[in-house]
Amino acid sequence: MLEIISSQWPSLLSGLWNTILCSVIALIGSLIIGTFFALLEISKYKVIRIIGSVYVEVFRNIPLLVIAMAFFLIVPMYFTKISGFTAGTIGLTLYTSAFIAETVRAGINSVEAGQLEGALANGLTTGQAMRYIILPQAFKVIIPPLGNQFINLVKNSSVLAFVAGFDLMYEGNMIANDTLQTIPTYFIVGIMYLIITLPLSYYMRHLEKKLA
Amino acid sequence: MSMIEFHNVQKYYGKFHALKDINLTIDAGETVVLIGPSGSGKSSLIRTINGLDPIRDGQLIVNGFDLADKKTNVNLIRKDVGMVFQHFNLYNNKTVLENIMLAPRIVLKRPEEENRELAMQLLKKVGLENQAEKMPAQLSGGQKQRIAIARSLAMKPKCLLFDEPTSALDPEMIDDVLDVMKDIAENSNMTMLVVTHEMGFARAVADRVIFMADGRILEDDSTAKFFDDQPSTQRARDFMSKISGH
Ligand SMILES: Nc1ncnc2c1ncn2[C@@H]1O[C@H](COP(=O)(O)OP(=O)(O)OP(=O)(O)O)[C@@H](O)[C@H]1O
Ligand SMILES: [Mg+2]
Numbered sequence: 001m002l003e004i005i006s007s008q009w010p011s012l013l014s015g016l017w018n019t020i021l022c023s024v025i026a027l028i029g030s031l032i033i034g035t036f037f038a039l040l041e042i043s044k045y046k047v048i049r050i051i052g053s054v055y056v057e058v059f060r061n062i063p064l065l066v067i068a069m070a071f072f073l074i075v076p077m078y079f080t081k082i083s084g085f086t087a088g089t090i091g092l093t094l095y096t097s098a099f100i101a102e103t104v105r106a107g108i109n110s111v112e113a114g115q116l117e118g119a120l121a122n123g124l125t126t127g128q129a130m131r132y133i134i135l136p137q138a139f140k141v142i143i144p145p146l147g148n149q150f151i152n153l154v155k156n157s158s159v160l161a162f163v164a165g166f167d168l169m170y171e172g173n174m175i176a177n178d179t180l181q182t183i184p185t186y187f188i189v190g191i192m193y194l195i196i197t198l199p200l201s202y203y204m205r206h207l208e209k210k211l212a
Numbered sequence: 213m214s215m216i217e218f219h220n221v222q223k224y225y226g227k228f229h230a231l232k233d234i235n236l237t238i239d240a241g242e243t244v245v246l247i248g249p250s251g252s253g254k255s256s257l258i259r260t261i262n263g264l265d266p267i268r269d270g271q272l273i274v275n276g277f278d279l280a281d282k283k284t285n286v287n288l289i290r291k292d293v294g295m296v297f298q299h300f301n302l303y304n305n306k307t308v309l310e311n312i313m314l315a316p317r318i319v320l321k322r323p324e325e326e327n328r329e330l331a332m333q334l335l336k337k338v339g340l341e342n343q344a345e346k347m348p349a350q351l352s353g354g355q356k357q358r359i360a361i362a363r364s365l366a367m368k369p370k371c372l373l374f375d376e377p378t379s380a381l382d383p384e385m386i387d388d389v390l391d392v393m394k395d396i397a398e399n400s401n402m403t404m405l406v407v408t409h410e411m412g413f414a415r416a417v418a419d420r421v422i423f424m425a426d427g428r429i430l431e432d433d434s435t436a437k438f439f440d441d442q443p444s445t446q447r448a449r450d451f452m453s454k455i456s457g458h
Contacts, residue, residue, distance in 0.1 A: 114297065114299055114300075114301040115301060115303065115304065117264060117297070117301055118297065118300075118301030118302065118303065118360075119303070119315075120262075120264065120290065121262055121264065121290060121294065121295035121297075121301075121364075122290070122294070122314075122315040122319075122363060122364070122367065123287060123290045123291045123315045123319040123320075123367055124314075124315060124318065124319060125287055128318055128319075132303075132314060132318070133303050133305065133306075136305045137304060137305050140305070
């Protein structure tokens, strides 16, 4: 096992780096896009609400692998060449954003209606009320489920392996094939995922305590 | 000059006709008390004035803006028309001081120094200057309501709407809140519309008393006529004997 680590160190490290990069991009992207679609879903205009829920239902009800494949195969056919890393990261971002939209929407709904009315009556626009009053309270409530989404996201980033995204899982597959040391290789890969997810998990718990 | 004008206003919740043919004018500087049994439409009426609830039909002019006109920017009305709620609706994620300073900062762009000074002044006015750094959850109901009033006053509104500001409070806290409201009514030229069943307050500070039942305005009397003489409708007289009975 140590032998694999020492001989395959560069590819493992580059896989780890790509997994972290993909996760960070998808985490930030899905948080922004998810929040955006959560706001669409609670709009007072029916057409906008429908757009929001169609988006959410489409992306959370199709397997991530299919979404990633779609970007990897279809986008180059009609639009532009994209790398497996890009296609996989976009797929992961959109897929996760649908779940985050649902989480954020539940968070917003958990804030009592009086908070919005108080803010509107005080002269704030709906947007300002969301930004300063509603969303901060909503996010405080949804930190635990959001933490779960983020951890799932890191693990789901292994979808990159199927679209040649050069992530940790992809490099693991390669090493396992080359060395035929399947079990030790995937053991190491598993440990390396833990290196990302455990601190993330710890940080979300810390945030939860701090804001409570 | 009139601050609020209802002309044949109709309001519905779905098929339910909540406000029927409302005609009402409130002049700038007037203090008007609105009473009526539960479900008569008091909250509905007061909430249409700052656009929290829409009207179906008729004309509603507030501070010169027509609320029935879809092009009217309700935020321009809300800047000058504050509202105090039964359940306070303080911002739970902000300190007392931030509750008061937020809207003037982001809506009026009031300079920070001036904003803080005014906020502290208002806290003093409502007798809570040493609570500035507390969170709303740490305050009693009466304190929360006085902060909510200070928050409204910080916008320097021309008009304040109160929807049962003391009915969620323990009895011993009611007077603290009413005293602040009396002070505003007597020492400023604020237009005030107050839904309340505090008849002592109404008698002391109201210029007029309006009585509603079943979505209609049944009485619009001077305070003297309403209390010293008596209301003209039987419905209002029954209501008065009921609430003075307990
Ligand atoms: N959002 C709503 N949807 C449907 N019906 C409503 C809604 N709000 C109020 N109503 C109905 O409209 C009528 C008037 O309600 P409103 O709250 O204005 O009365 P109120 O005079 O303020 O009563 P209370 O003294 O209990 O506060 C009631 O019959 C009520 O059930
Ligand atoms: Mg009411």
